[in-house]
Amino acid sequence: MATPWQTGNVPGPKMANTLPPEGLPKLLERAEKPLLVLGGNSTKDEVGDALDSILRLAKRFKVQIAVSPGVYKSVKDRSDFPMVCIGVEDLTNRLRDRGWKGLDGKGNYDLVLFAGSIYYFQSQMLATLKHFAPHLKTVSIDRFYQPNADFSFRNMNEHDWKKSLESMVKQHG
């Protein structure tokens, strides 16, 4: 069992299955309607450096993109792929509703990827979905293990994380 990045953030016995980065494309291929949620730190520091790889992967696997409002302007400048500006808590509230029509008006999602949120905030949103949205699977693709997701990358150093995203892009992009 992996250790949460913020070591005190142990929710209970049910914690995320660790997902090796190379397993992500398989999940995406199997998903019928995936969504990528880019959080408020998406353009900062290390996430900012890896954002292009994340966006290219989303494009390759036809993943819809929702962006936290605070970084929407700068994320949008970095991709021509359509994306929706929506508060992550507002979005999480809608995701937990099985009957929600989705950002495209065509129904809720079956796989939701999270990246670039503030760690503890993302953890709380994932906790909501873990308990109240059994109809969807969640995946954290940040370099920090998120115990409340269904699947999460293990804690990785910045270099390995970026490299694994880049190699996925090379392989599937």
Place this chain on the structure above:
Amino acid sequence: MGKTATKITIEEIESSIAKVKGLELVIGKLVEEDWEEPEGPTPYPSITALRSWDFKILERYEPFYSPLCDMCCLCTYGKCDLSQDRKGACGLDIKAQQGRTVLLACLMGAAAHATHAKHMLEYLIDRFGRNHPISLGMDVDVEAPIIRTVCGIRPKVLGDLEEVVEYVGDQITQLLAATATGMEESYLDFESKALHAGMMDNVSLEVSDLAQVSSLPYPRGEAEAPLADLGMGVVDSTKPVVLCVGHNIAPGAEAIDYLEAQGLHGKVEIAGICCTSHELARYSRGAKIVGPLSRQLLFVRSGIADVIMIDQECIRTDIVEQANAEGSRVIATIEQVCAGLPDRTSDPVDAIVGDLVSRKMMAALIKNPSKAGEVAVRTAVAVAPERRAMKRDDEQEILKKVLLCTNCETCRKICPNDLAMNDAVSAAKKGDLSKLVDIYDFCMNCGRCSSACPQQIPITDLLRVAAKEKIGSEKFKIRTGRGPILDTEIRNVGRPIVMGEIPGVVAFVGCSNYPNGSKELVEMADEFAKRRYIVVASGCSAMDIARHRDENGQTLYEKYPGEFDAGCVVNTGSCVSNAHIIGATIKIANIFAKRRLRANFEEIADYILNRVGAVAVAWGAQHQKAASIATGANRFGIPVLVGPHGAKYRRAYLGRPDFREKWTVIDARTGKRTFVGPTPEHLVYVAETKEEAIVMAAKLVMRPNDTSKGRMIKVAHYVDLHRKMYGTTPPDLDLFVRSETDLPIAMKDEILGELKAKGWEPMEIPDPTLLESQIRKVQ
């Protein structure tokens, strides 16, 4: 039941000895004969008396739970794992457990404020007598809007507040009982009870500030309350220093009084951290404000304080250890915080001072504020020369400890804000302190990194040493907490607020647990002040707003006037002064709209929710008290925005703007249900970034009652901020624009085209209410 009374009315009775007509006997409490307002339906409401109101708002703003823990560990059946739809051994599921936990948090907060109120009242009655008049000055007739609305009394003397405190204590006990195993089971009822706990909190806030402003030489609503010194660098460490930490003025006030009585005024520094410092500055112009909660560990570890007096709430629970390590003496002053110390309350002052000075003991419990104040001053004066002469912590020794760093990342992984402390310490190891200096602005000084470092590197001390120059230069001006909002101010702004012409009241409240340092708070406040919203601040937020200067070298308190008016920045004071912020919204209902307050909670809350465009921003909310204050405000119909750490409160109250049926109100003129759009959209919302908070606040001040002119102004700000922060026009304008006249002229053609393309249709502007009782009877 709350404080009850038996009322006997005899219209006419004739006996052999007398004929009695129109006799009213009330046993158990005072009845005010000269209050022209008739008593409303809910005097001293019981824990379920306002349940129907709660359910109305909870139906629209459904609780959104984010469990921080999947377990329940509260009884010996446990631990119970509540994940995957499991129930605990008692039958509770994860949803109810979250409601229960939220209720517990609100009760902790409410109990802390209720205890504060009790202490204040006892202290002030002891000093000034039970018959000391309640007065907030010539310009405040509605002195206790919360107490009037909730309890149905109009307190005239301090003694009148005793029954309020007694009522609050009784309610908190009853609510706490509901959290025991085998009691309440419904998450909605837990939430209703949390709303009641929040209301008890708000009542307690008002008791505290009403009593102290009435009794002590505090500002009484003066817009130009004096400026006070604030910052880590304002304390003159060449003098003896007494530091007060917490919220209760009593021991600090006694220290100041003792200094004045002894002719020592100005010869000893009296400084404060957290809300006690607001109170000290309100009490005495010479008192210094070190800063908010986030400065506590840093300042205590600086060793500048000779004596630290702790009172209640937000005190580090290792303060005695931290202070004693620096040779500072500690005096605990309140029964709730005994800190394991010997109780010296009954001992003579000379004996206690002697023991503290001689180091026979380094800390003591003195439950008498007057004695504590005297001991603090005399001890500080006695120990200061020796402490100044001592070679204080060797900065080089602290810096040398960085060599032990193995860059294991424990400090980062333990940091609430995920600060890359390991990088900063590693850089320091190579002789570069700049990263530590940079991190200082973002560190909330919780000290977890120091506590967890496997190499025992004192990281907090390291920050202090590295950022020494920056810390020493922190000298700012804050406007002293002015307390009440004047009735005259309400008369001036009531109409433009209710009509929407002043775009809103934005209150920056709560603690200092910010995601990215305190500067964001200042940027938010500045954004709204320059757009001519009414900006109000209290507690740690009010202090942090003063901790940054603009390009002209001014803090917001120097830049903007202190009136409760458009384009002003008001510091009401400590966190108990939040009562005046909530109170201002109530006073708008009463003074402007002539709504009766007396025991008339539902009507007033309904008025605020539908008409008063106020929102609170608790960007660094951390304490349970922030949860209880906010939950009380929610019951009054005031939305609250919190920063990302606020997600750890486990519960938001979120609206669903896409559920059209949720956004109807009753038109009081006709009784018809009318769609009004999501106004306000949420009651508690967690914003992830400053930008999101700014735009959301601009949206949350919209109310169904806005006039077209008012809505046009609010929409203009919402659109402008959305474009500025997000680079796009809001996609949901169709929900907020009710007619073409709601559209800002400069944007009209462009937006109208977009609206029409979405199939937008004009909406009515009703006389909005959620209460059937407000439908006017048609003759």
